Every structure is written in C-alpha cells, then in structure tokens.
Amino acid sequence: MQTLPLRPLFFAAFATLGFAFSSASALAEEADVPGAPHLIPEDTLLYLRIDNADKLREGMKDSSLGKMLDDPQLKPFAGDIYQTLSDLFAEISDEVGVSLDDLLAIPSGQVAAAMMPGNLPDEESSNAKQADDDDSEEAIRRRIAQKRREQNSLAGLFIVDAGDHVSELRTIVERLEKRLIESGYVRRASQIEKVDLVRLLPPRSGRPEIEFFEHQETIVFGIGHLTASKVLDHWLERSEERTLADSANFGNVMSRCVGAESTRPQMTFYADPYHVIERLVKRGGAGAFVWPMLEDLGLSKIRGIGGSSFRGGETFEDINHLHILIDTPRDGFFGVLRPETGKITPPDWVPDDVTAYSTVHWDFAKAYENLDKIIAKFQGEEPLKRFVEDPLEKAARLNVKADVIENLTGRYASATWLEPPVKLNSQVVAYGFELNDPEVAKSAIARFREVKPEALKVDTVSGIVVYSPTRVRRNMPKGFRQPTPGFAIVDNWLLLSDSRPMLERAVKAKQGGLPRLAEEPDFDLVASELGGKLDGEKPFMISFVRGAEHLRLLYELAKSEDSRAFLRRRGENNVVARQFAELLQRNQLPPYDEFEKYFAPGGIFGYNEPSGIHFGAFNLKP
Structure with a gap:
C-alpha cells in the first residue's frame, strides 16, 4: 500500500490545539471532567492548560484587545486580517475538514497538552513492526540506536473538552485515523467501562503508536504507547499510579504562581527542564560524553519551572507569574545567580519618552x-x-x-x-x-x-x-x-x-x-502597583514597559514603503508574505491614536527567595 504523507495531518492535530490556546477564557466551573494534572503521569515533562475555553473567549471580548478589534474605525481592518488568516488556513482546512471559524469554536472547557516520557512498547506493538533479521554491523548499530531511542522516547498528549462541538472534533480525529490506516497503521479497538479506546499500531519501528478516546464530550489524543490508555484509567479511577497533581515539585511551583489574585488562572504551564534535557541528550547518543558535564554544572538543581496567566479585574488587563524552583546550595552554574536588592527609581539619565526601562x-x-x-x-x-x-x-x-x-x-x-x-x-x-x-x-x-x-x-x-x-x-x-x-x-x-x-x-x-x-506619572503609577504585587518582597529586578510604544514600531513599519516593498519581494516565494503585502495595500491604516488609546503601561518584577526565583508581570487597564 502506498504510504501517504502524514505531516499535514499531524500539523492539523497540533493546529487544533494551537488555535484553541490563542482563542480561549477564564474560570472553569465545577465539572465532571477531572483537571488535566489529575489525569497525566507524575513524571510529565511539559504541560500547558487552558482552564475554560468558552470563558476565555468571553473575557477576550471585554479585554482591551477585544474592544480595539470591535472599534468601528478598526473593525474593517481587523476583519480583513482575519479573512487573510482564513485564506491562509484553507489548505489545512481541506485536511481537517472544518473551516477556521469552526476550528476556533471547537474548544469549550478544559484544553491541555503535555509531553511525557514514552512507555516501552509491549509485545503486541512490537509484532506490528517490521522485523529486522539482518546481523550485519550496520544493522546491529541501527538496532542499538533504536533501543536507545525507545528507552528515552517522548510521548505527547492532548485533552480537548469540546462540549457541543465534539462532533466537529471527532471528524478531525476520524480523518487523521483514516490517513494513518491508509499509510499502514493497524487499528485495534477495545471498550473499557463503555468507553471506546482506539489504538493505532505503526507499520514499522521509528513511528509512534497513536491512541484516542472520547468521554464526556472530551477527546483525549495520545502519541505514544499507552498514553491515552493511562489517562482513561485515571479518569475511571482504575489506576493507583501517581499523577502530576501528586508531584511535590509541581505543587511547590504552582503554589507560587497563584499570587494575590482572587480568581483561578486562565492559563498555566509547567516544565521539568532537567529531565527534558536528559532525555534529549541521551536519545541523541551523546549521553556518555555530554551528560556528566551537564550534571557537573548542577542542572539537576532546577526542580521545575511553572507559570500562570490571569485576565480581567478592575485595575489590571492581565497578570502573569513565573517561578523557577531551585535546590540549595546554589553552586555550579547557579553560583553565578547572585541577585541583590537596591534602588529601583530610574537614574537621572533615563529620558521620559523611553519605551522601556529596567x-x-x-x-x-x-x-x-x-x-x-x-x-x-x-x-x-x-x-x-x-x-x-x-x-x-x-x-x-x-x-x-x-x-x-x-x-x-x-x-x-x-x-x-x-x-x-x-x-x-x-x-x-x-x-x-x-x-x-x-x-x-x-x-x-x-x-x-x-x-x-x-x-x-x-x-x-x-x-x-x-x-x-x-x-x-x-x-x-x-x-x-x-x-x-x-x-x-x-x-x-x-x-x-x-x-x-x-x-x-x-x-x-x-x-x-x-x-x-x-518624574513621569506613568512610572509612579506602575511603581505603586508593583509594590502591591511584591507582597512585601524586595525585588532584585523591575521593568517599566510602554506597550503602546512597541506597537508604534509595528504601526510605523506597516506604513513604511520600505517594509511593504520588502513584503512584496518576499511574497514572490512566500504565500504568507504575499497575503500580508496585499492586505496592507488594500487598507489605509487608521491614525495611530486609534490604536494607542487601548494600551496602558505595565511592569515586570523579580525577587529571590529560598526556594528559587520568582518573576511577575502585569499590564494596567487603559
């Protein structure tokens, strides 16, 4: 059977989540669907979650960006941008079977993505792969490399609560399944407590197993052996294995990313950089040489990195936190991390019209x-x-x-x-x-x-x-x-x-x-809000940022004939550049004041504490 290209299909699957991340909203209501940290394994390496997509979309409408895009003066230009993006999406749309509008509407509740260590394939999976009986030196080296990759493999997982739009998401998954089977994958289906679990076994080594199931209007899609299966076991309370929610490192990091906010964060992420790098280095075959050096540098002292993002409120447009959990003592590489505290007021040489100060x-x-x-x-x-x-x-x-x-x-x-x-x-x-x-x-x-x-x-x-x-x-x-x-x-x-x-x-x-x-009132305003966010901590770093001035650079570049000529030249071989060159040609940009009024200054701070280093950032409401 002819092997069909899978890259567009995998890209479409990732795009579903990518568009979901950029289009979602705020607090999750109490629901039967467990939170992603209670479903994914304790040794998860990377994790990203939107709490509730419907509410994030609702919140976006009330945000400064949402109001700007709905401004009568800017709406035609914004609509043309969206149409351009829709046209660019047309090729992917043919693959996934839904339009851009339909795709953006699919996520309803929780949306999560994770990367974790791969599980070693079982005998059934191995039998589905092509045999390799060659005993030549080259074949032996190839099998050793394959074994190393399996032992240090990475798996991926996507959880999308689609609500009333689950049929559209199901269509995307069914199309992907069809293409995989056409390329040689073997389908295996089973039922666990009335939930249909589909496994797609690869035709040869080097290609991942695929698993997925649908439960409570949520589709879980796994890339790797037993990825979705283990999520289903946790969901149905059939497993006693520890989850990410049981991880002390995850708990310590995320507890520092709640801040003083009264609401739950709309978006959260977590990473275990030490074990991510360990897998990548050893998977590439350089573990014996490179890994001891990284160990000597003290890489293992990074226990976790996590962050959160909040939107809304009377004063702030958005608030973000990032925490790096570091073991003591800080030696090796971390010996160069020597933050101290001191004055934060701008020196007299900083002019008042700067776009940023740190x-x-x-x-x-x-x-x-x-x-x-x-x-x-x-x-x-x-x-x-x-x-x-x-x-x-x-x-x-x-x-x-x-x-x-x-x-x-x-x-x-x-x-x-x-x-x-x-x-x-x-x-x-x-x-x-x-x-x-x-x-x-x-x-x-x-x-x-x-x-x-x-x-x-x-x-x-x-x-x-x-x-x-x-x-x-x-x-x-x-x-x-x-x-x-x-x-x-x-x-x-x-x-x-x-x-x-x-x-x-x-x-x-x-x-x-x-x-x-x-002497600028804007700086005094941001500094006063910084004090509240520091909650008594003394910072080693602060920044003052005028987002409107960064937007001004993009605005002036968009108006510049040099920039438009550059896009036209690039557009000869690049469809994205060509589409945006044509968009700028069609539209007369409104005066910059129409954009500027939707932006207010913001601040960034960092402080040192025994468990690690914490950073925060916020933008004020205009």
Missing part, C-alpha cells in the same frame, strides 16, 4: 568568581585569568578585576527608545553600569587610549566626553538603521549604546535638558 541588582564580583570555577572544570585552573585578564592587560593595559569588576556597585540599568525615522532596527538601548569611582574608569580609558591611540574618537555633548570607535560597519541593508556605537561616563554611570542619538539624549536628561522618566 534595573537589576547583582553581585557581579561573586558571579565572576563562580563563573571562573565553572569554566575551570573544563579548562583548568584560573581560566578567566588566562583567557581574559592576562590578554587584556597585555594588549590594552586594562585590569579586569580592579578596573571593571571591583568598580561596579552591582546595579545595572537599561533604557529602550525608538530612534526616528522608524526602521526595522529602530529600537535602541542604552546600557548603564553604576560605578563606585568614575575616576577609576576614566583612568582605565586613558591607559587604553595610550596603547590604542587610533581606536577611539572623542567629542563632547553638554560637557560630557563621548567615546566612539573609529571603525564602524557601514554596509547595513536598505531599510535598516546604521548603528553609531559609543560610550560615556555620565556622573557615576558607564553608559553604552549602539545609537549616538540615544547616548546624547541620556546625557541631556542627566544635565536637565530633557524630562526624566523618574
């Missing part, structure tokens, strides 16, 4: 010392001295420890700005490092210039010396900003940027010639 407090000296220890495991004693410190001392008379590391207070800050005119790389950043003694830095620069007199050119801006490299790459493609790198010592800060205009603005802000972010 500050981080870090023990750079300790991090540098521990980095040296890590590299020493592979390069011998004092590697940073041999590879960094001594060469710089010889070539430029720079003492890395005295001139750089010991002269840093531990505070870093950055400011992002859109340099006009808008280009594809118009977003520029000024990086700032607070100094203990600016004179030490000036002395180091002077020694460098004695050794390399032609390397830097010097001029002044508002009385501040600005240094620029004499050799700058100038062959940027059309439509891109030409970088103009430089650095300056502004008060007790070393500032670096690849944008001379950005450096000049930072100098002028410090000198009082431009308004400062520290």
Whole structure:
C-alpha cells in the first residue's frame, strides 16, 4: 500500500490545539471532567492548560484587545486580517475538514497538552513492526540506536473538552485515523467501562503508536504507547499510579504562581527542564560524553519551572507569574545567580519618552568568581585569568578585576527608545553600569587610549566626553538603521549604546535638558502597583514597559514603503508574505491614536527567595 504523507495531518492535530490556546477564557466551573494534572503521569515533562475555553473567549471580548478589534474605525481592518488568516488556513482546512471559524469554536472547557516520557512498547506493538533479521554491523548499530531511542522516547498528549462541538472534533480525529490506516497503521479497538479506546499500531519501528478516546464530550489524543490508555484509567479511577497533581515539585511551583489574585488562572504551564534535557541528550547518543558535564554544572538543581496567566479585574488587563524552583546550595552554574536588592527609581539619565526601562541588582564580583570555577572544570585552573585578564592587560593595559569588576556597585540599568525615522532596527538601548569611582574608569580609558591611540574618537555633548570607535560597519541593508556605537561616563554611570542619538539624549536628561522618566506619572503609577504585587518582597529586578510604544514600531513599519516593498519581494516565494503585502495595500491604516488609546503601561518584577526565583508581570487597564 502506498504510504501517504502524514505531516499535514499531524500539523492539523497540533493546529487544533494551537488555535484553541490563542482563542480561549477564564474560570472553569465545577465539572465532571477531572483537571488535566489529575489525569497525566507524575513524571510529565511539559504541560500547558487552558482552564475554560468558552470563558476565555468571553473575557477576550471585554479585554482591551477585544474592544480595539470591535472599534468601528478598526473593525474593517481587523476583519480583513482575519479573512487573510482564513485564506491562509484553507489548505489545512481541506485536511481537517472544518473551516477556521469552526476550528476556533471547537474548544469549550478544559484544553491541555503535555509531553511525557514514552512507555516501552509491549509485545503486541512490537509484532506490528517490521522485523529486522539482518546481523550485519550496520544493522546491529541501527538496532542499538533504536533501543536507545525507545528507552528515552517522548510521548505527547492532548485533552480537548469540546462540549457541543465534539462532533466537529471527532471528524478531525476520524480523518487523521483514516490517513494513518491508509499509510499502514493497524487499528485495534477495545471498550473499557463503555468507553471506546482506539489504538493505532505503526507499520514499522521509528513511528509512534497513536491512541484516542472520547468521554464526556472530551477527546483525549495520545502519541505514544499507552498514553491515552493511562489517562482513561485515571479518569475511571482504575489506576493507583501517581499523577502530576501528586508531584511535590509541581505543587511547590504552582503554589507560587497563584499570587494575590482572587480568581483561578486562565492559563498555566509547567516544565521539568532537567529531565527534558536528559532525555534529549541521551536519545541523541551523546549521553556518555555530554551528560556528566551537564550534571557537573548542577542542572539537576532546577526542580521545575511553572507559570500562570490571569485576565480581567478592575485595575489590571492581565497578570502573569513565573517561578523557577531551585535546590540549595546554589553552586555550579547557579553560583553565578547572585541577585541583590537596591534602588529601583530610574537614574537621572533615563529620558521620559523611553519605551522601556529596567534595573537589576547583582553581585557581579561573586558571579565572576563562580563563573571562573565553572569554566575551570573544563579548562583548568584560573581560566578567566588566562583567557581574559592576562590578554587584556597585555594588549590594552586594562585590569579586569580592579578596573571593571571591583568598580561596579552591582546595579545595572537599561533604557529602550525608538530612534526616528522608524526602521526595522529602530529600537535602541542604552546600557548603564553604576560605578563606585568614575575616576577609576576614566583612568582605565586613558591607559587604553595610550596603547590604542587610533581606536577611539572623542567629542563632547553638554560637557560630557563621548567615546566612539573609529571603525564602524557601514554596509547595513536598505531599510535598516546604521548603528553609531559609543560610550560615556555620565556622573557615576558607564553608559553604552549602539545609537549616538540615544547616548546624547541620556546625557541631556542627566544635565536637565530633557524630562526624566523618574518624574513621569506613568512610572509612579506602575511603581505603586508593583509594590502591591511584591507582597512585601524586595525585588532584585523591575521593568517599566510602554506597550503602546512597541506597537508604534509595528504601526510605523506597516506604513513604511520600505517594509511593504520588502513584503512584496518576499511574497514572490512566500504565500504568507504575499497575503500580508496585499492586505496592507488594500487598507489605509487608521491614525495611530486609534490604536494607542487601548494600551496602558505595565511592569515586570523579580525577587529571590529560598526556594528559587520568582518573576511577575502585569499590564494596567487603559
């Protein structure tokens, strides 16, 4: 029998979930369908869940994005975008048998996806595969590699509560089943407590088993041996195996991602990076060489990573949490994680019109010392001295420890700005490092210039010396900003940027010639809400973000003839680029003010705690 291409079918199955994730809503009501963590195995490696798709869609209508798309001025443009996406989906639609509208409407309640270790195939599954009786050296190597892949295999699982639309989802699964059987898969069906379980056994090794069942308007689709079967056993309370909900690591991570919110998160995810990487490394055959090195770096100390997302409320458009669970003591790679606490107010050199501002407090000296220890495991004693410190001392008379590391207070800050005119790389950043003694830095620069007199050119801006490299790459493609790198010592800060205009603005802000972010009401508003979200914790990192200004870059690029010409050129060989080039050609973009009013600033914070590192982010309601 001819083997048919399966890639479009698998892509269609993934697309069902992908579109579901991007189209769903808020709290799950009490239901008979168990939550995904109670159905999937304890050793699950990756997990993503939407609590209730119907309510997420309802919440999206009341969100700023939903209101923006429903704005009479923007609705025609939004409708054209959707039609373009629908046209692009047409090829997939032919495979799955439903339109884009129908596909987006399928998820109703819980939607979840997971990746877990594969179960070793049983005798029945093995018999369904083609025999390999070849005893040549090549065949033996092939069988060993296959055994290694089986022992470190990965399996996938999808759970979709489709509610009243379960028949449409069933149609997609039936089409996929038909194509698999046409390609040689063997169908096996059984019934467990009136639930029909279908197993599709592969025709040869190297292809996964497929399982699925439908129960209570929910379809569970598994890729791998006994994936859906074990979910059904948990659902029907026929199994005593532990589930992800029983995992201490999962519980510890997710308990830190609830925050102060009174509602349940609409979306949650969890990852076990240590065991994911372990499987991938050993599956590829490099375990004997690579894995011991990763173990030495302390990778096993990452016990889990998880996050959550909340929408709605009177004050916040959305709130997100991320927690990294780390074992103590933090040695090995984690020895470089040395967060500290300190001031969060923007320095005087940050202008008021930046699109984003961040500050981080870090023990750079300790991090540098521990980095040296890590590299020493592979390069011998004092590697940073041999590879960094001594060469710089010889070539430029720079003492890395005295001139750089010991002269840093531990505070870093950055400011992002859109340099006009808008280009594809118009977003520029000024990086700032607070100094203990600016004179030490000036002395180091002077020694460098004695050794390399032609390397830097010097001029002044508002009385501040600005240094620029004499050799700058100038062959940027059309439509891109030409970088103009430089650095300056502004008060007790070393500032670096690849944008001379950005450096000049930072100098002028410090000198009082431009308004400062520290005096902006928007920053005060975000900082006050940050205080509430920190719940008494002291942050090592905070960020202030103006989402509307990031949107402005996309807006200006969409209006730019250079961008449209670029899309037209790409569209000659790319249907997606061609469709969007035609969309922009058909539509006259509304004034930017029509977009901007739907966005408000937001903030990001991070704090250190004994169990790990926690991050949070939020956007205020406009």
